Amino acid sequence: MMGMQPTAERLSVMLGLVATMLLTVPRYLAEGHDTRLSLIVMAIVVLAAVSIVHWRMLSEREVSRLKPLLRRLLLALLAGGGVMALWHLVTTTGEAWPRIVSHGAAAGLLLHVIAMRWKPVPDVR
Numbered sequence: 506m507m508g509m510q511p512t513a514e515r516l517s518v519m520l521g522l523v524a525t526m527l528l529t530v531p532r533y534l535a536e537g538h539d540t541r542l543s544l545i546v547m548a549i550v551v552l553a554a555v556s557i558v559h560w561r562m563l564s565e566r567e568v569s570r571l572k573p574l575l576r577r578l579l580l581a582l583l584a585g586g587g588v589m590a591l592w593h594l595v596t597t598t599g600e601a602w603p604r605i606v607s608h609g610a611a612a613g614l615l616l617h618v619i620a621m622r623w624k625p626v627p628d629v630r
Contacts (some may be wrong), residue, residue, distance in 0.1 A: 511562040514621055517574040520554045521614040523549060524582060528610040532603035539623025573626045578617045 513558045533542040563571070587607030593605050 506555050508538070510557050510564075512572040513563065513567045513574050513626070515561050516556060516563065516567075516571060518614075519559060519580070520575070521617055523552050523556060524578075525607075525610040525614045526552070529607040532601075532607045535574075535601060535603045537556050545563065570626050577620060577626070578588060581617035581620060582610055582613035585609045585611070585616055588612055597617070618627060 526545050529545060530542065532594035533539075533545060587608065589605050589612055593608075
Protein backbone atom coordinates (compact mmCIF):
# COMPACT_ATOMS: atom_id res chain seq x y z
CA MET A 506 0.00 0.00 0.00
CA MET A 507 2.83 2.41 0.73
CA GLY A 508 4.00 2.25 -2.89
CA MET A 509 0.67 3.31 -4.39
CA GLN A 510 0.84 6.38 -6.62
CA PRO A 511 -1.66 9.24 -6.27
CA THR A 512 -4.34 9.13 -8.95
CA ALA A 513 -6.92 11.52 -10.31
CA GLU A 514 -9.65 8.99 -9.48
CA ARG A 515 -8.73 8.91 -5.80
CA LEU A 516 -8.62 12.69 -5.64
CA SER A 517 -12.00 13.05 -7.33
CA VAL A 518 -13.52 10.64 -4.80
CA MET A 519 -11.90 12.54 -1.92
CA LEU A 520 -13.24 15.83 -3.25
CA GLY A 521 -16.65 14.24 -3.72
CA LEU A 522 -16.56 13.08 -0.13
CA VAL A 523 -15.63 16.59 1.03
CA ALA A 524 -18.55 17.99 -0.99
CA THR A 525 -20.92 15.37 0.41
CA MET A 526 -19.86 16.11 3.97
CA LEU A 527 -20.20 19.87 3.35
CA LEU A 528 -23.72 19.30 2.04
CA THR A 529 -24.66 17.50 5.27
CA VAL A 530 -23.78 20.54 7.39
CA PRO A 531 -27.14 22.32 6.80
CA ARG A 532 -28.95 19.16 7.88
CA TYR A 533 -27.02 18.93 11.14
CA LEU A 534 -27.53 22.65 11.76
CA ALA A 535 -31.29 22.43 11.11
CA GLU A 536 -31.76 19.33 13.23
CA GLY A 537 -29.56 20.54 16.11
CA HIS A 538 -26.98 17.75 16.00
CA ASP A 539 -24.12 19.77 17.51
CA THR A 540 -21.85 16.82 18.31
CA ARG A 541 -22.23 15.35 14.83
CA LEU A 542 -21.68 18.79 13.34
CA SER A 543 -18.41 19.17 15.25
CA LEU A 544 -17.23 15.74 14.12
CA ILE A 545 -18.16 16.31 10.48
CA VAL A 546 -16.40 19.70 10.42
CA MET A 547 -13.24 18.09 11.84
CA ALA A 548 -13.46 15.33 9.22
CA ILE A 549 -13.93 17.91 6.44
CA VAL A 550 -10.82 19.80 7.54
CA VAL A 551 -8.70 16.64 7.72
CA LEU A 552 -9.92 15.28 4.37
CA ALA A 553 -9.46 18.67 2.70
CA ALA A 554 -5.85 18.74 3.96
CA VAL A 555 -5.23 15.19 2.71
CA SER A 556 -6.78 16.15 -0.65
CA ILE A 557 -4.44 19.11 -1.00
CA VAL A 558 -1.41 16.93 -0.28
CA HIS A 559 -2.71 14.31 -2.72
CA TRP A 560 -3.26 16.95 -5.43
CA ARG A 561 0.28 18.28 -5.01
CA MET A 562 1.64 14.75 -5.45
CA LEU A 563 -0.19 14.11 -8.75
CA SER A 564 1.86 13.72 -11.90
CA GLU A 565 1.12 15.97 -14.91
CA ARG A 566 -0.63 13.07 -16.61
CA GLU A 567 -2.96 12.59 -13.64
CA VAL A 568 -3.64 16.33 -13.36
CA SER A 569 -4.76 16.32 -17.00
CA ARG A 570 -7.17 13.46 -16.22
CA LEU A 571 -8.62 15.32 -13.23
CA LYS A 572 -10.71 17.91 -15.11
CA PRO A 573 -13.01 15.35 -16.85
CA LEU A 574 -13.36 13.48 -13.56
CA LEU A 575 -14.40 16.63 -11.70
CA ARG A 576 -16.92 17.38 -14.45
CA ARG A 577 -18.32 13.86 -14.02
CA LEU A 578 -18.40 14.33 -10.25
CA LEU A 579 -20.39 17.56 -10.56
CA LEU A 580 -22.86 15.93 -12.95
CA ALA A 581 -23.19 12.91 -10.66
CA LEU A 582 -23.86 15.12 -7.62
CA LEU A 583 -26.51 17.03 -9.57
CA ALA A 584 -28.07 13.79 -10.83
CA GLY A 585 -28.07 12.33 -7.32
CA GLY A 586 -29.74 15.47 -6.00
CA GLY A 587 -32.37 15.31 -8.71
CA VAL A 588 -33.09 11.64 -8.13
CA MET A 589 -33.40 12.14 -4.36
CA ALA A 590 -35.63 15.18 -4.83
CA LEU A 591 -37.95 13.14 -7.05
CA TRP A 592 -37.81 10.19 -4.65
CA HIS A 593 -38.70 12.33 -1.65
CA LEU A 594 -41.42 14.10 -3.63
CA VAL A 595 -43.07 10.78 -4.46
CA THR A 596 -42.57 8.89 -1.18
CA THR A 597 -42.77 11.48 1.61
CA THR A 598 -44.69 14.53 2.66
CA GLY A 599 -42.96 17.71 3.66
CA GLU A 600 -39.41 16.38 3.79
CA ALA A 601 -36.95 19.12 4.78
CA TRP A 602 -34.60 20.32 2.03
CA PRO A 603 -31.39 19.74 4.05
CA ARG A 604 -32.16 16.01 4.26
CA ILE A 605 -32.86 15.83 0.51
CA VAL A 606 -29.59 17.66 -0.29
CA SER A 607 -27.49 15.40 1.94
CA HIS A 608 -29.11 12.23 0.60
CA GLY A 609 -28.71 13.51 -2.96
CA ALA A 610 -25.02 14.21 -2.43
CA ALA A 611 -24.45 10.71 -1.06
CA ALA A 612 -26.32 9.19 -4.00
CA GLY A 613 -24.34 11.36 -6.43
CA LEU A 614 -21.00 10.32 -4.93
CA LEU A 615 -22.01 6.67 -5.18
CA LEU A 616 -23.05 7.23 -8.81
CA HIS A 617 -19.68 8.88 -9.52
CA VAL A 618 -17.71 5.96 -8.08
CA ILE A 619 -19.78 3.39 -9.98
CA ALA A 620 -19.44 5.37 -13.22
CA MET A 621 -15.66 5.57 -12.78
CA ARG A 622 -15.42 1.80 -12.53
CA TRP A 623 -17.84 1.28 -15.39
CA LYS A 624 -16.32 3.76 -17.86
CA PRO A 625 -12.83 4.98 -16.90
CA VAL A 626 -11.57 8.35 -18.07
CA PRO A 627 -9.01 7.89 -20.88
CA ASP A 628 -5.54 9.41 -20.71
CA VAL A 629 -5.40 12.99 -21.96
CA ARG A 630 -2.09 13.93 -23.55
